[in-house]
Amino acid sequence: MKNFSNYTDFDRKEDLHFESKVVHGALGTEPLTGAVSMPIFQAATFRHPALGESTGFAYSRLENPTRQELERTMAILEGGIRGFAFSSGQAANMAVFSLLNPGEHVILSDDIYGGTFRIIGDVFGKYGITHTYVDMSDLDEIKAAIRPNTKMLFVETPTNPMMKVADIRAVADLAKEIGALTVVDNTFLTPYFQKPLQLGADIVTHSSTKYLGGHNDTISGIVVVKESEELSQKIHMHIKSHGSQLAPLDSWLILRGIKTLAVRMDRHNENAQKLAAWLKTQPKVKKIYYVGFPEHKDYAVTKKQTMGFGGMISFTVDSFETVENILRKVDLIMFAESLGGTETLITYPTTQTHEDTPLAVKESLGITDCFLRMSVGIENVEDIIVDLDRALNG
Ligand SMILES: *Cc1c(COP(=O)(O)O)cnc(C)c1O
Secondary structure (H helix, E strand, O other), X not given: OOOOHHHOOOOOOOOOOHHHHHHHOOOOOOOOOOOOOOOOOOOOEOOOOOOOOOOOOOEOOOOOHHHHHHHHHHHHHXXXXXXXEEOOHHHXXXXXXXXXXXXXXEEEEOOOOHHHHHHHHHHOHXXXXXXXXXXXXXXXXXXXXXXXXXXXXXXXXXXXXXXXXXXXXXXXXXXXXXXXXXXXXXXXXXHHHOOHHHHOOOEEEEEOOOOOOOOOOOOXXXXXXXXXXXXXXXXXXXXXXXXXXXXXXXXXXXXXXXXXXXXXXXXXXXXXXXXXXXXXXXXXXXXEEOOOOOOOOOHHHHHHHOOOOOOEEEEEEOOHHHXXXXXXXXXXXXEOXXXXXXXXXXXXXXXXXXXXXXXXHHHHHOOOOOEEEEEOOOOOHHHHHHHHHXXXXX
């Protein structure tokens, strides 16, 4: 039996541009057969050549060749030492919060993804981990929230759904001063537009259900660790113990999605810019939250740390009646939760993604009953505009 040692070494492709890295992954081709697409290794266990000898794979909860290719690819794309693929973005964030010990404190972006809100409050609260939500676009607010036991700053930027932007480098510098970890949920922009590890973050997380997978067909999550072997070991221990790893087929779907990440993100970005400009001309649209507007409060930070604005736009309309009208009448645009796929989706955060966020918090953030969020897809933008125009004004 030939050993799989040719799975051990992979090329980090440092000399390639990002657009080429996404296509060629880590191993890229399967080393034994030359299969151009990494196969779906639908195996639970792996046969050993002899006692004390291994192919590098033992049991798929621990490692699986298809998942490993995805994990290595993500480590390359984010610029970290090691990646981990989880059964969901929630599972990825669970692993990251599990790095905290009882008695420790974490500071989070205030309008964070609703599920993350549940993890830190409902799941970890009872283990004696405390938390504070702050507006991370305001460094002074973060400073004021720091306690002697603050061990993690968890940043989502841009935030969901208010599109506030945190200065990742400034936040990471602050975290280093107090000996805390900086974690960035990079779901909205992906490493194509934003590389938090290069800006000083220690860990990046993703709901790869969104842009990385990109086709609204697979739930999954990613964690990438920048440089700490110790943190990598802890995350690996978590995945191994919790059994929250991504399945081989789903790993393959995300890998396939990643191959087109660069071209998709360009189109999302371009379409969102055009749609945001159109929204501005609409009398029934009252306020637009879009990081690509020069008048956006954090535009300078966005320009400094990202290569694009992404495909997300939130906006308010004149009345709840208009909301109902839009959500009933959209046709090409789908009224559905989630984001980051090829299809344009419209979401009503107050009862969908942020259902469990306390009302007072929602109100203070501005998530009112006239508030909508759009994930602009990669269709022809004129078709998106025609559909929204009909739903909004028809
Ligand atoms: C969707 C999402 C999550 C949760 O990911 P799942 O894959 O749905 O478990 C976490 N963070 C952000 C920013 C998200 O958009």
